[in-house]
Amino acid sequence: MPSSNLKISGLSKRYGDFVALAPIDLDVAQGEFLTLLGPSGSGKTTLLSLIAGLAQPDQGQMLINGADVTYVAPYERDIGVVFQNYALFPHMTVEENIAFPLKMRNIAPEQARKQAQEALELVRLPHLGKRFPKELSGGQQQRIALARCMVYRPSIILMDEPLGALDKKLRDHMQLEIKRIHRELGTTIVYVTHDQEEAMTMSDRICLMNGGRIEQLGTPGDLYFNPRTLFVADFLGESNLFEATISSVGADTIGVMLDQGRVPAKTAADGRPLTVGQKVRVMVRPQNLHLSRTPSVDMPGLSATVVDVMITGSLTKLYLSAPFAGDTPITVALPTSRQADSYRVGDTLSLHWQPADAVAIAE
Structure with a gap:
């Protein structure tokens, strides 16, 4: 594994x-893309x-x-920060904005212009150096803010919801x-977002936070397929959570x-042993639920009734009701096709899954 670029030990912060932020430990490897994900108030910002030096911890080490x-003061930390609002100087040209951090570091003007042009080429906007920020689109301004951050090659780049002001496309x-x-x-x-899809798309690892603590740290696949807690299972992506008892x-x-009977599952990845008679929640992702018109000997399945069908584009979502699910509809996601379009409200179907696709999580 690459050497640790950022090492946090017992870092915490209180306001009254x-x-x-409860005391946390976190290692970020050299060259890693780590996303801090979580709801508002989770502690990610x-x-x-604290990493940027814009606030001081109550205890711990970094x-x-x-x-x-x-x-240590922010300007002595070898970090760069990209904010959501771009923070470009309106009276400076694009090239001057990018070269500004170099000017503050007493880099010779000719060398600063050369590095600014290299940064512009990296963000694929070499032709905009003489324009002013007001003459750029939102996406272009964000890329200029990124170029300004990268121009002096900081060891770590921090991004605080940098894409939040842009439209989806x-x-x-x-x-x-x-x-x-x-x-x-x-x-x-180190990237902060509340957007789950963004975190899944961009990250080497995700640090999912909740209530000032790290709920789970791992690759997008780790968190998606092997949630350690009910919070992780419910927060990240769409999931079905069924009340059950270990048999x-x-x-x-x-x-x-x-x-409706006994079904297979695997245990959650938190390492806690499960015992017979223990109450758990079984998580199955919508795309891992399989439907059939009639039960088979190999896969008898669970009976459920279609209550709604929605074509959302490439996916068709079926919502089903069943006694074992209580009042919460069961969500099934299928590739949009003629077969998926053949299901109708009121159809009674057999529902089943593979053992590896169902995770039992202690309540």
């Missing part, structure tokens, strides 16, 4: 009686502010490239652009009892 920067395009630039530079990026515990799979 409010715990904005507080953590980013190292950047092995140097203790816990209480432009946001999707900028996600790809930021990933391209990240690959070309190899710089460590048997095996080496690889367990048995759980729903109202």
Whole structure:
């Protein structure tokens, strides 16, 4: 594994009686793209502010490239920050905006212009150097803000919801652009967002936060397929969560009892042992539920009734009701096709899943 670029140990922050960030430990590898994800008030922006030096922790330690920067001024931390509002100087040209950090570092004007042009080429806007920010689109301004941040090659780039002000199409395009630039530079990026899809698309790892704590840290696949807690299962992506009771515990799979019978599942990745008789929630993603018109001997399935059908584009979503699901509709996602379009409200179907696609999570 690459060496640690950012190492956080026991870092915490309080505002009066409010715990904005409980003591956390976090290692970010050199060249990694780490996303801080979570709902409002989860602590992600507080953590980013502490890394940037815009706030001071109450306790703990932070190292950047092995140097203790816990209480070091922001401009001495070898970091760059990209904000949502771009923060470009309106009276300066694009080239002057990008070269400004170099000017503050006493870089010779000719060298600063050369590096600014290189940064413009990296963000694919070399022809806009003489324009002013007001003459640029939102996407162009964001790329200029990114170029200004990268021009002095900081060790770590922090991004605080940088795409939040853009429309969806432009946001999707900028996600790809930021990933391209990240690959070309190899710089460590710590990225804050509340957008789950954005986090899944861009990250090497996701740090999912809740209530000032790290709920789970791992690759997008880790969090999506192996949630450690009910919060992770419910927050990240769409999921079906069924109340159940453990009926048997095996080496690889367990048995759980729903109202309609025994079904297979696997245990959550938190390492806590499950015991027979224990209450759990079984999580199955909508795309991992399989339907048939009639049950088979190999897969008897669970009976459910279609209550709604929606074509959402490439996916068709079916909503079903069943006693084991309570009042919450079961969501099934199918590729949009003539077969998917053949289901009608009122159809009674057999529902089943593979053991590896169902995760039992302790309540």
